Amino acid sequence: TWARVVNAGLGAALIPVLYLVGRRLLDADRGWALAAAVVGASLPAALLTGSIAWTERLLPLLIAGSVLAVTSTWQQRSGRWAAAAVVMAIALGATHQREAVAAVVIVLAAAACRWLIRDRRGAALALAGGALGALVTEVARRALHQAAFDSTGTYGVRDLSSRRGLS
Numbered sequence: 001t002w003a004r005v006v007n008a009g010l011g012a013a014l015i016p017v018l019y020l021v022g023r024r025l026l027d028a029d030r031g032w033a034l035a036a037a038v039v040g041a042s043l044p045a046a047l048l049t050g051s052i053a054w055t056e057r058l059l060p061l062l063i064a065g066s067v068l069a070v071t072s073t074w075q076q077r078s079g080r081w082a083a084a085a086v087v088m089a090i091a092l093g094a095t096h097q098r099e100a101v102a103a104v105v106i107v108l109a110a111a112a113c114r115w116l117i118r119d120r121r122g123a124a125l126a127l128a129g130g131a132l133g134a135l136v137t138e139v140a141r142r143a144l145h146q147a148a149f150d151s152t153g154t155y156g157v158r159d160l161s162s163r164r165g166l167s
Contacts, residue, residue, distance in 0.1 A: 013061055086133065
């Protein structure tokens with residue numbers, strides 16, 4: 001029950017983020033941006049999968065928030081938005097390992113925005129913050145897996161091949 005309540009809250013929080021993305025990135029009319037945000041946040045597939053996994057609604061929120069932060073970094077020439085993008089990228093990577101590639105892209109985009117507006121220090125800080133966040137996240141993830149499952153949570157080539165019938 002609590003996971004469904006959290007999922008509902010995260011899904012509702014997605015609406016204003018998507019609204020701002022529509023207004024800022026697409027320069028959409030208020031009505032169209034609101035309609036698109038409501039539809040985007042309440043897609044039938046998302047509603048059907050809203051179960052006990054709280055990450056189901058957190059991932060779209062973090063991705064939309066990252067898009068908003070990166071575009072705001074460029075539009076407003078703001079280091080704070082770049083930092084927000086990096087923090088969301090770290091949270092995205094921490095939420096699920098499969099999102100690591102998206103997290104790297106977000107950090108690189110935030111750093112590129114800072115670089116293109118000639119803030120070399122901000123670009124370096126975004127890259128360093130992303131790398132440090134990824135390192136801390138991975139160390140914490142491994143420690144949690146080790147404590148909970150007596151495993152690092154990663155698979156070696158031997159283990160993967162045996163799971164697929166390739167001995």
